[in-house]
Amino acid sequence: MRSFRWLVLVSVIALAAGCRSQQQQQTAAPEGPVLFGPIRDVMHMIIEPSAQVIFDSVAVSVTAAGTLEREPRTEEEWDTVLHAAMTLAEATNLVAMPGRRVSRPEDESTSAVESELPPIQIQAKIDANRALWLKHVKQLQEVAMKAYEAASQKSVQGLWDVGEPIDQACESCHLEFWYPNEKRPGPPQ
């Protein structure tokens, strides 16, 4: 009888401990966002394709047959541009998130061409000057929001107007962080 009581007691304690450790596990689980893709992939798979939709939405081609103006005409075509502008505007928040690395660890010393810094060096530049990184991020977000506004107002002129500023926002950040060696010297002072 005595040993039976012991057994019950031990099981109750074990059960309680089990519950507690489960609870602890739950509170210890990460509650913040899970950063899945590195900045490199966000650039290649989210930012670039959505910017491309905006760039390509308006164009003028002159052929022997005449001038062809491309612009969104149907509801669906406008919707495609609108979605791309929203994706671009929100994707800038992805690259602003603290803790998202430039590349996966195994790719840290890879760069496609010599003039591009390897991710490990880009990372060091970002860590050393996060304020500058965020300034470039904001510059892109602001023009992406203008593209969204243009698409929601179905303004073809608005789409023409944001093309160049978007391109500049990409290029100025790339020149600072990705291929700084290509920075052209400014005009003589």
Ligand code: HEC
């Ligand atoms: C806030 C800075 C910043 C802005 C703004 C930015 N980029 Fe990038 N981008 C980077 C950095 C840093 C890399 C280098 C990552 C790497 O090592 O591949 C990069 C890399 C890329 C790559 C190469 C990805 C790969 O597979 O290697 C593409 C494509 C790209 N960016 C497109 C764009 C376009 C298009 C825009 C504008 C719509 C843009 N980026 C805006 C910082 C920026």
